Amino acid sequence: MxxxxxxxxxxxxxxxxxxxxxxxxxxxxxxxxxxxxxxxxxxxxxxxxxxxxxxxxxxxxxxxxxxxxxxxxxxxxxxxxxxxxxxxxxxxxxxxxxxxxxxxxxxxxxxxxxxxxxxxxxxxxxxxxxxxxxxxxxxxxxxxxxxxxxxxxxxxxxxxxxxxxxxxxxxxxxASLIKGNHGMEHGLDLGLRSFYVLDDGTVAPNMKYLYETNGKLIRAQRRLSRMKKGSSNYIKQKRKVARLHEKVCFARHDYLHKESTRLAKMCSLLCIEDLNIKGMIRNHKLARSISDASWSEFTKMLEYKMPLYQGALVKVPRFYASSQTCHICGHRNPKTKDLAIRRWTCTVCGTEHDRDVNAARCLLQKGRTMLPDAA
Ligand SMILES: [Zn+2]
Structure with missing residues (x-):
């Protein structure tokens, strides 16, 4: 380091x-x-x-x-x-x-x-x-x-x-920043329904309050666009939009910091998916664009925080399809590509899977094999 x-x-x-x-x-x-x-x-x-x-x-x-x-x-x-x-x-x-x-x-x-x-x-x-x-x-x-x-x-x-x-x-x-961690090893699957799911089933809730403020922000922006530019009402409304925008920004940042610090303190190994952020940025749906931005920011935070707590962050390449692979037998089930499928049963070993938990477990297994000292 x-x-x-x-x-x-x-x-x-x-x-x-x-x-x-x-x-x-x-x-x-x-x-x-x-x-x-x-x-x-x-x-x-x-x-x-x-x-x-x-x-x-x-x-x-x-x-x-x-x-x-x-x-x-x-x-x-x-x-x-x-x-x-x-x-x-x-x-x-x-x-x-x-x-x-x-x-x-x-x-x-x-x-x-x-x-x-x-x-x-x-x-x-x-x-x-x-x-x-x-x-x-x-x-x-x-x-x-x-x-x-x-x-x-x-x-x-x-x-x-x-x-x-x-x-x-x-x-x-x-050296002044380095601290220990609690030695846990986890796989983490970033998602849209919940912000992330760990391999043990822990769920980090989505930033719901963010979407609520976002709704307010969108309505305020719409009102602003109908106002006469430069009028005193326009200026007032513009300030209001700016304040809401700032609120969303701060809350998001705060949440990401808290979650990344918590994980860095907890884990000696954390395996996540290496997201292809560039490929995702061209998505205009609001929920998606917020998540995309949050995911890349969150990953960056983990990248600098994990070493501070002496843990390792492993990024599993995207082509390893964690959400389609059974973590018990390794069978790949392409049907689960469909995001709507929340639970599925492996056709080979018969294990019932929660989509996100299985993905997180796959990431952990794959990540362990990618460590420098792994055989
Ligand atoms: Zn299986």
Whole structure:
């Protein structure tokens, strides 16, 4: 295991009016710098077949500040970070893993920009009620949990709901995080009816409250679409939609974190299906799209949490059809492809199966054989 891991922790902050203004000034300047250098880089290429990299842009920025002195009001590190991001999006474009970088328009909804921690510019006050942010000063923070590592950078965020957050990238010593587990071995089948089922029949209920809030969200969005853009009712409704959206997002995240931590604490071995997320993303049904997003997020959480509790996560390839194979005799029953079939009887050994529990048991059996030290 590597010596350090990098995690992002998000906290609610409560900037005062002056600090809010300063944050939006920096965000505006970041957008300006992004658009300006996107344009410059495109021009340099189109007219002179010359590429303009990060260093060239950062160097040029000094002169741009003479032309537009108001750029000096912004956090200069945030402007540099913006140029780095632009560089990254160009690199993605050139390696065919992303589209051509886009111009950004002013959004009244939300803002966000990133700044670096240089010489302790980002630090907590002694009483831990405030955090110092470059060019902003001491901002009140709700320290919902401790900061267990070195702060590398901070992203300042204003959500469309009007709430403010700071998201810190932390460099954490892995050793300080490593804990033991309870030594259990499980197979886990992700599903639509319930979020997951374990091989011993344990069922994690689906995020039902999420769907309920989602229903509200859809109705609120529909109402919004019928309103006159820019009217005061429209603005009010837009806030309402944003708040509901945030609620869904938080609740989902919270649930996934709780479940993944619980499993990581419990298991020394956890076998799951290696889902082909790419193949599933093109599904427009609401329930499916939420599950798909949750599944990939959940898998990512397990990937970093399992090693922290010294457990192993095994991803069983998709072509191993866990839901169609009898875990007792290994007979494959293609009829069970139909998702509606909840229970089935193996035609060879006669065992009666619960579809999900059998799948989880198959995953556990298959996963055990995939461990490095398995014969
Ligand atoms: Zn069988």
């Amino acid at each position: 590597e010596q350090f891991i990098y995690l992002r922790y998000q906290y609610r902050i409560y900037p005062n009016i002056t600090q809010r203004k300063q944050m939006s000034v920096t965000a505006d300047c970041c957008r300006f710098v992004h658009n300006y250098y996107l344009n410059m880089r495109s021009l340099a290429w189109r007219t002179q077949h010359r590429s303009m990299n990060y260093n060239a842009c950062a160097n040029d920025l000094k002169y741009l500040k003479l032309v537009y002195p108001w750029l000096k009001e912004a956090d200069s590190m945030a402007l540099q970070e913006e140029l780095k991001d632009l560089q990254l999006s160009f690199e993605k474009f050139f390696s065919h893993s992303g589209g051509y970088p886009k111009f950004r328009s002013k959004k009244e909804s939300g803002i966000s920009y990133r700044t670096r921690n240089q010489n302790g510019g980002i630090r907590l006050s002694l009483d831990k009620h405030f955090i110092n942010i470059p060019k902003i000063g001491m901002v009140r923070i709700k320290l919902s949990r401790d900061i267990p590592g070195e702060i590398l950078n901070a992203t300042l965020i204003r959500k469309p709901s009007g709430k403010y957050f700071v998201s810190l990238t932390l460099k954490i010593e892995s």
